Amino acid sequence: MSANKGLNLTLKVWRQKSQKEKGQMETYQVSDISPDSSFLEMMDILNEQLIEEGKEPVAFDHDCREGICGSCSMYINGEAHGPGREITTCQLHMREFKNGDTIYIEPWRAKAFPVIKDLVVDRSAFDRIMAAGGFISVNTSGNTQDANAIPIEKANADKAFDAATCIGCGACVASCKNASAMLFVSAKVSQFALLPQGRVEAKERVRNMVKVMDEEGFGNCSNTGACEVECPKGISIENIARMNREYLNATLKGE
Ligand code: FES
Known part of the structure; x- marks a missing residue:
């Protein structure tokens, strides 16, 4: 005892x-x-x-x-x-x-997380952003591909894994003075963008996820870094910089 x-x-x-x-x-x-x-x-x-x-x-x-x-x-x-x-x-x-x-x-x-009751909020806006991200192209016909058949740089594999540990709790939004969802969305964009399997639809994915993020009423990022401090999974704001690059690349050049 x-x-x-x-x-x-x-x-x-x-x-x-x-x-x-x-x-x-x-x-x-x-x-x-x-x-x-x-x-x-x-x-x-x-x-x-x-x-x-x-x-x-x-x-x-x-x-x-x-x-x-x-x-x-x-x-x-x-x-x-x-x-x-x-x-x-x-x-x-x-x-x-x-x-x-x-x-x-x-x-x-x-605003994007309305209170349902007491301490329970509606975080389905995150689900809609995820759905906007779509799928990755994997050929599933024929024999199952060996997991090691696609070489991936160790540094990228580690960064993709770190981004994928985001549990979508919404602490980043709650701790941001602008209620921005950039840390969450950038983690979801990064986990695919860093891997060859995610490159095929990368431009469409980042455009669609950012569009839905804005439609859902999340604020803009002003680089205070509060999200990174409060994130229970230690997701780095480096992902936000990557998402911004991905977004610029996808919108300036278009496709
Ligand atoms: S109850 Fe599942 S993360 Fe806390």
Whole structure:
């Protein structure tokens, strides 16, 4: 059993019944929270308490609880996924907080991510950007191609892999003062653009993804770098520069 003492905390939580209704911060107290518990476990305890009191539990998104699905979007004390670097909210532990702390918990704030209820936002704009990216050309007729048949430079393979670790959580948008989705979109563009398999439709892909990104109401990038700092997967803003090059190449020369 842990020798750590439990934490007594004040929680200021955004409550909003639906997309149409106005929300407000509500104050709750939780006590004897183990520093070893995760942030979501602490939210579970709060919800059990609220249910016992006959109140509506706080709606929040979660699925894997191990930093993979990207659904646990919470803005904690003014930071996407709270204190700590390269972690999601579900990987945040209560030992990051002190006894007596007040914790502010809000949903992602962005026009393109409307609040559905409490801390749950609609991130389907990301799905539509992904869908606009389309497919890659792979010939699947005949024998299966050997995985090593297409030589790929190690540096490019590593960069493509790093870009592909983006889990689409939306922390980049939430932490950007312009609510820009450039880090997300550039990671998705880069993971294909860096590989020969993704070059065939590269121009069309970047044009379509940027078009949908703009239509969905995300802001412009002004290079503050906040997205990179708050990204739970450490996606580099180098990807934004690559996407800009890809986009210029695809639009100036056209095809
Ligand atoms: S619940 Fe899946 S990343 Fe947090």
